[in-house]
Amino acid sequence: MASDRLENVFLTNLTAAANWCRKNSLWPMPFATACCGIELMATGASRHDLARFGAEVFRFSPRQCDLMIVAGRVVMKMLPVLQRIWLQMPDPKWCISMGACASSGGVFDTYSVVQGIDRFIPVDMYVPGCPPRPEQLIQGIIDLQERIQRRGTFNGPSLQGTVSMSDLPNYRPLPTVTPL
Amino acid sequence: MESTESSALASSASSHEATLNKLHERFGPAALPVSHFRSDGRVTCPQDRIGELLAFLRTDCGFDLLVDITAVDYIEYGGSRDRFAVIYSLTATTTGERLIVKVFLNEPDLVVPSVVSIWNGANWLEREVFDMFGVRFDGHPDLRRILMPDEFAAYPLRKDYPLRGRGERHNFPVIGRGES
Numbered sequence: 001m002a003s004d005r006l007e008n009v010f011l012t013n014l015t016a017a018a019n020w021c022r023k024n025s026l027w028p029m030p031f032a033t034a035c036c037g038i039e040l041m042a043t044g045a046s047r048h049d050l051a052r053f054g055a056e057v058f059r060f061s062p063r064q065c066d067l068m069i070v071a072g073r074v075v076m077k078m079l080p081v082l083q084r085i086w087l088q089m090p091d092p093k094w095c096i097s098m099g100a101c102a103s104s105g106g107v108f109d110t111y112s113v114v115q116g117i118d119r120f121i122p123v124d125m126y127v128p129g130c131p132p133r134p135e136q137l138i139q140g141i142i143d144l145q146e147r148i149q150r151r152g153t154f155n156g157p158s159l160q161g162t163v164s165m166s167d168l169p170n171y172r173p174l175p176t177v178t179p180l
Numbered sequence: 181m182e183s184t185e186s187s188a189l190a191s192s193a194s195s196h197e198a199t200l201n202k203l204h205e206r207f208g209p210a211a212l213p214v215s216h217f218r219s220d221g222r223v224t225c226p227q228d229r230i231g232e233l234l235a236f237l238r239t240d241c242g243f244d245l246l247v248d249i250t251a252v253d254y255i256e257y258g259g260s261r262d263r264f265a266v267i268y269s270l271t272a273t274t275t276g277e278r279l280i281v282k283v284f285l286n287e288p289d290l291v292v293p294s295v296v297s298i299w300n301g302a303n304w305l306e307r308e309v310f311d312m313f314g315v316r317f318d319g320h321p322d323l324r325r326i327l328m329p330d331e332f333a334a335y336p337l338r339k340d341y342p343l344r345g346r347g348e349r350h351n352f353p354v355i356g357r358g359e360s
Contacts, residue, residue: 111341120353121355122356
């Protein structure tokens with residue numbers, strides 16, 4: 001019996017264990033304002049099945065969420081709402097900016113459209129595309145999970161300070177260009 | 181089906197003639213220049229008689245449906261003498277007849293009487309024209325901005341307003357990582 005018990009024991013630290021729990025039970029807050037929201041719904045639905053990655057529990061109350069997915073363009077009147085919802089989410093929390101509009105304003109370079117939500121709230125992961133396919137969003141969530149495991153802390157906000165691109169698991173550095 | 185449609189068109193055309201005769205009888209042909217495009221008539225009205233004309237169209241000519249109110253900024257439009265036009269699109273649901281009523285406006289006198297008391301549906305339409313062009317509707321029960329935030333200081337569909345705005349879209353507090 002004693003040897004059986006030893007086989008079922010492994011040693012780790014509390015931070016790694018907490019990060020492992022958190023990354024595999026992300027609860028997304030769907031802030032879906034445009035066509036990216038349709039892809040977000042498809043990601044959660046049966047064909048693409050976000051449940052495989054432990055992030056299928058979409059909640060419409062920010063108090064119950066720890067991953068904000070901003071899917072679509074954000075206009076002037078919506079931004080205070082977005083900020084309030086972000087502040088209402090309990091720590092530790094993460095944010096994915098899904099698609100061209102949330103990340104940069106996209107083609108909507110007009111007076112009322114915010115040119116990228118990262119000007120006003122923190123963003124951990126950008127998913128490119130217009131709109132991104134569900135596979136791309138899933139890749140973004142997998143990358144975020146990887147980053148939570150590596151950089152998360154047991155207490156306090158998980159991603160303090162600046163985030164380095166080299167933390168991404170599939171990061172390849174751009175070739176450096178020397179000025180003439 | 182075709183015969184029904186063509187007879188409806190014929191009755192629309194005959195009632196159209198009747199409407200124009202009525203209008204010219206009441207207001208005089210000089211006051212209301214008329215033009216035609218396909219089966220629709222357009223009436224241009226002087227600013228000081230627009231309220232009277234629209235009330236007359238509703239009570240005596242059977243235009244029971246206000247389809248839309250919109251406006252045009254003619255600031256860079258070749259050959260135009262006036263800055264703005266407010267355009268009313270009317271339909272008589274009993275005959276299918278349609279009529280476009282246009283009134284030209286110039287600064288600083290951008291005021292037309294509200295038609296909310298004639299067609300209740302004009303409420304939000306007039307608020308939108310006010311929001312986008314700054315045309316005031318005298319007698320409107322609640323003339324506030326409808327799309328832009330209340331504190332917005334410009335009229336964005338005027339052609340002298342820059343497409344990218346004057347920085348309003350960047351005028352928000354920035355929420356950092358540590359705030360929650």
